[in-house]
Amino acid sequence: MSINEHPPQLHVPVLLDATLDILKPIQGENYLDLTAGYGGHATRFLEATENFEESVLVDRDDYAIERLSPLSQQGASLLHTDFVSAARSLVEQGKQFSIVLVDLGVSSPQLDQSTRGFSFKSNGPLDMRMDRRQPVSAETLVNTASIDELTRIIREYGEEPHGFAKRIAMAIKQARPLTTTEELANLVKEEYRGPWKRIHPATRTFQALRIAVNEELRQVEEVLPLLPALLKKGGRVGVISFHSLEDRLVKRYLKEQQDAGLEAELQIITKKPLDGVNYDVHNPRSRSAKLRAAVKK
Numbered sequence: 295m296s297i298n299e300h301p302p303q304l305h306v307p308v309l310l311d312a313t314l315d316i317l318k319p320i321q322g323e324n325y326l327d328l329t330a331g332y333g334g335h336a337t338r339f340l341e342a343t344e345n346f347e348e349s350v351l352v353d354r355d356d357y358a359i360e361r362l363s364p365l366s367q368q369g370a371s372l373l374h375t376d377f378v379s380a381a382r383s384l385v386e387q388g389k390q391f392s393i394v395l396v397d398l399g400v401s402s403p404q405l406d407q408s409t410r411g412f413s414f415k416s417n418g419p420l421d422m423r424m425d426r427r428q429p430v431s432a433e434t435l436v437n438t439a440s441i442d443e444l445t446r447i448i449r450e451y452g453e454e455p456h457g458f459a460k461r462i463a464m465a466i467k468q469a470r471p472l473t474t475t476e477e478l479a480n481l482v483k484e485e486y487r488g489p490w491k492r493i494h495p496a497t498r499t500f501q502a503l504r505i506a507v508n509e510e511l512r513q514v515e516e517v518l519p520l521l522p523a524l525l526k527k528g529g530r531v532g533v534i535s536f537h538s539l540e541d542r543l544v545k546r547y548l549k550e551q552q553d554a555g556l557e558a559e560l561q562i563i564t565k566k567p568l569d570g571v572n573y574d575v576h577n578p579r580s581r582s583a584k585l586r587a588a589v590k591k
């Protein structure tokens with residue numbers, strides 16, 4: 295497939311034009327995509343840089359890696375691993391990039407395929423692993439974690455009030471073994487006392503378990519300090535986050551850089567984050583997306 299023939303989109307990339315506008319890829323520059331997914335961003339960046347050979351695309355999901363093969367056939371390197379391991383290994387090899395992109399969260403296929411177990415909207419196994427080689431799935435957590443641990447996960451990562459989180463945790467313990475998304479969604483719905491309209495009561499519990507299974511916040515926390523070493527002087531990095539827990543970590547890291555004065559390695563280029571509501575109005579997936587960007591001094 296030539297670069298001009300885009301494959302049918304399994305996942306519509308968020309804030310695509312805003313990302314290109316702010317990171318300004320130039321012909322010849324090399325590109326590192328730490329969450330390459332279905333290559334929506336990568337395809338457009340590589341079209342602009344035309345530098346496939348020195349570009350690297352990372353994803354921990356085998357299904358995504360498989361779909362990135364048209365880009366690897368044109369010369370880009372693929373790394374099937376989590377982005378912290380990828381970043382550490384690239385830093386060790388002394389590799390540096392003109393552009394680094396991190397588009398956090400889940401992809402549409404992860405949510406849409408019931409067999410992946412990410413969504414309460416269709417019944418499937420309680421899986422939620424982005425990397426299916428890892429041993430711990432949502433089923434493992436739900437059936438083995440203590441009530442305190444489940445309460446903490448649902449409260450911290452689902453941002454549910456403590457009382458409701460604990461009720462869900464106790465109900466889970468009582469209903470063990472749970473094996474399907476439908477069982478879990480129904481259990482949370484039964485614990486929810488009150489009317490609900492748009493947002494299903496299980497939304498936050500599913501988000502919480504997904505974050506825990508994939509250690510998503512630890513991954514973000516650990517990759518941020520590696521970014522300066524991955525960038526060439528004048529190189530740009532963009533991070534797109536989807537919920538306040540992720541965005542808070544990105545914002546705090548960039549603020550630390552700003553406060554470091556002369557010691558700072560990065561300079562913020564988005565005074566305020568670019569959000570999907572204003573910068574990607576036609577893409578419903580962008581509604582809660584926020585893009586922050588910085589340049590290496």
Ligand SMILES: C[S@@+](CC[C@H](N)C(=O)[O-])C[C@H]1O[C@@H](n2cnc3c(N)ncnc32)[C@H](O)[C@@H]1O
Nearest residue numbers: 307329331332333334335353354355376377397
């Ligand atoms: C929102 S999608 C990215 C979509 C991509 N920008 C595109 O345009 O197709 C996020 C992707 O990042 C991957 N991912 C999330 N966290 C990761 C991590 N810690 N390490 C590696 N890949 C990760 C997911 O598997 C998913 O494919």
